[in-house]
Amino acid sequence: MSRVEIFEVGPRDGLQNEKRLIPAAEKIALVDLLSQARFRRIEVTSFVSPKWVPQMADAAEVMAGITRRPGIRYAVLTPNLKGYEAAKAAGADEVAIFASASEGFSRANLNASIAESLERFAPIAKAAREDGILLRGYVSVVTDCPFDGAVPPGNVARVAARLRDMGCYEVSLGETLGQGRPETVDAMLAAVLNELPAENLSGHFHDTAGRALQNIDASLARGLRVFDAAVGGLGGCPYAPGAAGNVATEKVAAHLAGLGYETGLDMAVIDRAAAMAQTIRGSA
Ligand code: HMG
Numbered sequence: 001m002s003r004v005e006i007f008e009v010g011p012r013d014g015l016q017n018e019k020r021l022i023p024a025a026e027k028i029a030l031v032d033l034l035s036q037a038r039f040r041r042i043e044v045t046s047f048v049s050p051k052w053v054p055q056m057a058d059a060a061e062v063m064a065g066i067t068r069r070p071g072i073r074y075a076v077l078t079p080n081l082k083g084y085e086a087a088k089a090a091g092a093d094e095v096a097i098f099a100s101a102s103e104g105f106s107r108a109n110l111n112a113s114i115a116e117s118l119e120r121f122a123p124i125a126k127a128a129r130e131d132g133i134l135l136r137g138y139v140s141v142v143t144d145c146p147f148d149g150a151v152p153p154g155n156v157a158r159v160a161a162r163l164r165d166m167g168c169y170e171v172s173l174g175e176t177l178g179q180g181r182p183e184t185v186d187a188m189l190a191a192v193l194n195e196l197p198a199e200n201l202s203g204h205f206h207d208t209a210g211r212a213l214q215n216i217d218a219s220l221a222r223g224l225r226v227f228d229a230a231v232g233g234l235g236g237c238p239y240a241p242g243a244a245g246n247v248a249t250e251k252v253a254a255h256l257a258g259l260g261y262e263t264g265l266d267m268a269v270i271d272r273a274a275a276m277a278q279t280i281r282g283s284a
C-alpha cells in the first residue's frame with residue numbers, strides 16, 4: 001500500500017489563533033497525546049514575537065514540558081535569528097522559516113517584504129546547517145491572498161526555490177486562506193514542480209471553503225505524499241482574516257484510507273486528541 005505522511009501542526013498552527021490564553025500544561029498534554037499516535041513529525045510551537053502572537057509566548061515552557069518519544073521530530077517556527085537561538089536552546093529537532101508568495105501577506109505576517117524576510121532567514125539557514133538542525137520552509141498564500149487577491153503560480157515557485165536554495169529539506173505550500181480550488185492548486189503545483197520535486201513538498205491546506213480534501217486530491221495527483229493537518233481541525237492564521245482551521249488530521253487520515261493510502265497513524269489516539277483539541281478550544 002502506498003504511504004502518505006501527515007505532518008501534525010495542530011499544537012502550533014491550530015492553537016496560535018485562539019483568543020483564550022491556553023495554559024502551557026494543556027498544550028503539553030495535547031503534544032504528549034499526539035506523540036502516542038505514531039506521527040513522525042509534530043509542530044509544537046513558534047518562537048515568534050509575543051507581541052505579535054501572544055498565544056505562543058510560552059514556547060520554551062511547552063518545549064521543556066513535553067515528553068519526547070524516540071522517532072518523532074519535534075518542530076517549531078522561527079521567524080528570525082532570535083527565534084532560532086531560542087528554538088535551539090529548547091532542543092527543537094527542526095525549525096521552519098516561513099515566507100509568503102504575496103507582498104501583502106508578507107507585510108501582515110512578518111512586517112517585512114518578501115525579499116527582506118528571505119534576508120532574515122539566511123542567517124537562520126546558516127546556523128541550522130552548522131548546528132545540524134533540520135530546516136523546513138513554508139510558502140504562505142499559494143493560491144489566494146486576503147490582501148492581494150489571486151496569487152500568480154510563478155511567484156510561489158520563485159519563493160519555494162529560494163527556500164530550497166537556503167537548504168530547506170522540504171517546502172510546505174500553505175493554502176493559508178482556504179479559498180483555493182483544485183484547478184488553482186493544480187496550476188500552482190505545475191509551476192512549483194518545475195523547481196522542486198514532489199518528494200520535497202508538502203501540502204498545507206486550510207479548510208475555510210470546505211475544499212481542502214479536493215485540494216489534497218489534486219496534490220496527490222501531482223505526486224505529493226506529505227500533508228500538514230491539525231487534529232480536530234484546529235486553527236486559523238492570525239494574519240489571514242477570515243481563514244478557518246487547518247484541515248482536520250482525522251478527516252485527512254480517513255480520506256486517505258478510503259483512497260487506499262496508509263498513514264500509519266493510530267486512529268483511536270487521534271480521535272482522543274481531536275476531542276482534547278475541541279475541549280482546549282472550548283468547543284467540545
Ligand atoms: P517586528 O515588530 O517587525 O520586529 O516583528 P522587531 O524585531 O521590532 O521585534 C518586536 C518585538 O518583538 C521586540 O521586543 C523583539 O525583541 C521581539 P521589544 O524590544 O519591543 O520588547 N521579538 C521576539 N521575541 C521573541 N521571539 C522572537 C522575537 N522576534 C522579535 N523570535 C517579527 C517582526 C517577524 C518578529 C514578527 O512579525 C513576528 O513574530 N511574526 C510572526 C507571525 C506569526 O507567527 N504568524 C503565524 C505563523 S505563519 C502561519 O500561520 C502560516 C503557516 O501556517 C502556513 C500557511 O498556512 O500559510 C506557516
Ligand code: MG
Binds near residue numbers: 013176204206237246
Ligand atoms: Mg497554516
